[in-house]
Every structure is written in C-alpha cells, then in structure tokens.
Amino acid sequence: MTAIQAESLPVILEGQDLIAQAKTGSGKTAAFGLGLLANLNPRWFAVQGLVLCPTRELADQVAQEIRRLARGIDNIKVITLCGGTPMGPQVGSLEHGAHIVVGTPGRLQDHLFRQTLDLSNVKTLVLDEADRMIDMGFIEEIARHRARLPEKPPDPAVLCHLSGQHPQGQCAVPAPSGRSKSRSVAQRRTHRTMVLQG
Template structure:
C-alpha cells in the first residue's frame, strides 16, 4: 500500500489530509493522483460514492494550481448545489495550508451578486453547477481563458439531467489544451 508522499502529494496538502484522518490513499486515488499530477492527462474514472473521488481529483487540482496567480485555473462542475458545496468544502479542507488559494462555489437558488463579488477577488478554483457558471460567464464574472483543468463530477448524471448544451458551452470557453477529468459512480457506454 502506497503513501500519499509516494504518490507525489505536496507536504502542505499531506499535512491537511493527515489531519482529516487520511493515512493511505484509496484505490481510485492511488491510480488517479500520480497520473493527474502529470501534464496533458485526461481521465475518466468510475468509482462508487464514498471511495474518495473528490480527493482523487481535488489533490492534484490543488497541487497544480498557482496560488500566486489570481486567475481561474480549474473548474469543477457538478449537477447539484449540494454536491457543489460538498466538493468546495472538501477542497478548502485539503488546501488549508496552501497560502493564497481561493476556492469559490457558485450555484443557483441564491444571490448571484455575492458570487460575482467572490469571483472578482480572484478564484483559482471555481466549483459550479452548469447553469450558474454560464450565467456568470455571460456577465463577465467568470473568466475561463486560463483554465488548465476541467472536472465533471457525476458526469453521466449531468448529461441525463439535460446539461449537455451547457457543458458544451463551458468547454468552448476554456483552452483546448486543458486536462479533462470525468468522474462518475455510474457511466453508460
């Protein structure tokens, strides 16, 4: 069984995840983390809920993010507000010891004004539901031209919920040389 250090996880992140009680990586993390720490690596990962998917994509996302740049470098798209908030909270926990990193959750059903203000301060990582992210893009609040990583969590569920047009629009707004990471508990052919 490997350690997070052997997977190449930085000291700041290891310190935070050890405090959260993570001692050894789960199988999906062992597979995905070293791969995502490399460049130009797209991934599709199938893993049941509760197997550590968020850490599998979140740890490499955080480690590849430059906290000294205020530009948005990664977006995580999820189908529901609840999942969006949960992912953002997890990422903030993993990033506890990384100075200067700002993770902002944006989702519908709440004030867009507060979210615009949060983005204006600079968010290296945006965790979003598709509709709200597009709304913020149209308003010029979410700028995706420096995004290096796009994560779709529960990718199949979003497509089943009719978000494919929104997802396509988001993909058209990010650089073509980004990493695309699809995570799901279930995935049809």
C-alpha cells in the same frame, strides 16, 4: 490512500485526461482535488481549475473538500457558484480573484453570459458525476463551458468522474461548437486517457 486515489493521482498529476468510476466514499473527490491543487499557481489569482457538478448540494460538498485539502497551502481561494443564491456576492467574490471555481452548469452559464467569469486560464476541468449532468440535459452547457477554455496547447486536462449509473467509460464530453464534432474524452487527446473503475 484508497485504490482509486492510488490509480488516478499519478495520471492526474501528469496532466492526462481521466475517466474514473467508483462508489461513493471511495475518495474520488480527494483525488481530483489534490490534482487541481498541485496544478495551481497560488500567487496568480485567476481561475485555474473548474469543477462542474450536477447539483448545488454536490458542488457545496466538493468545494468544502477542496478547501479542506488546501488548508496547508497559503491563500488558495475556492468559490462555489450555484443557483438558489444571489448573484451579487458571487460576482464580488469573482472580482477579488479565485483559483478554483466549483459550480453547477446553469449558474456558471449565467456568469459567462454576464461576463463575470473568465475561464481563459483554466488548466483542469473536472466533470463530477458527468453522466448525471448529461442525463439532466446539461450537455449544451458543458459544451459552452468547454468553448471558453484555452485553445492553445496544452489543452486543459479533462477529469470525468462517473456516478456509477452508466457502464465504465460512457462519458461523452461535447466538443465546443466551431471545433470538431462531439467525441469522447478518450478520443479528444492524442496521448492516452486512463479509464479507471474502483
């Protein structure tokens, strides 16, 4: 187990918000992947985990790692929703049910607009390389995705993973319109948010 995994997994398993920054290859994906899998009900085919990534390549890598981690659990379905591929097969996969969706903000917005993706049962939201997504101009899409998450307690845990391009803790997660103003993950919860740097 890597240092970032040892520090972050207990926080993730408790359902707390987390901001983590570590170098590539440090095991962040495995940490949040294990946390996503631990919070799933495998018998319930509803989207319970959502991972947003800035690029299709990163989304593919993350989905592949989560599938690898899920091999020991029967019938876990992970779907990748990214641009550059036809919508039809993605819609078909969603119709058959999925536990975890990994995708890019733009394609997820397309599915939300077409009402082919239901986020009302999400327990955990992961913003992988959140700082890069915000730099790329996806802050409004992230806010719209958050607006589709359950409002009743407990709120879905938000796990922010930074690419390392910004100082520790600089992860602004926009609040959905109609709720309070944009605020950082650390300010969103009444219980503690862990900020880890590896």
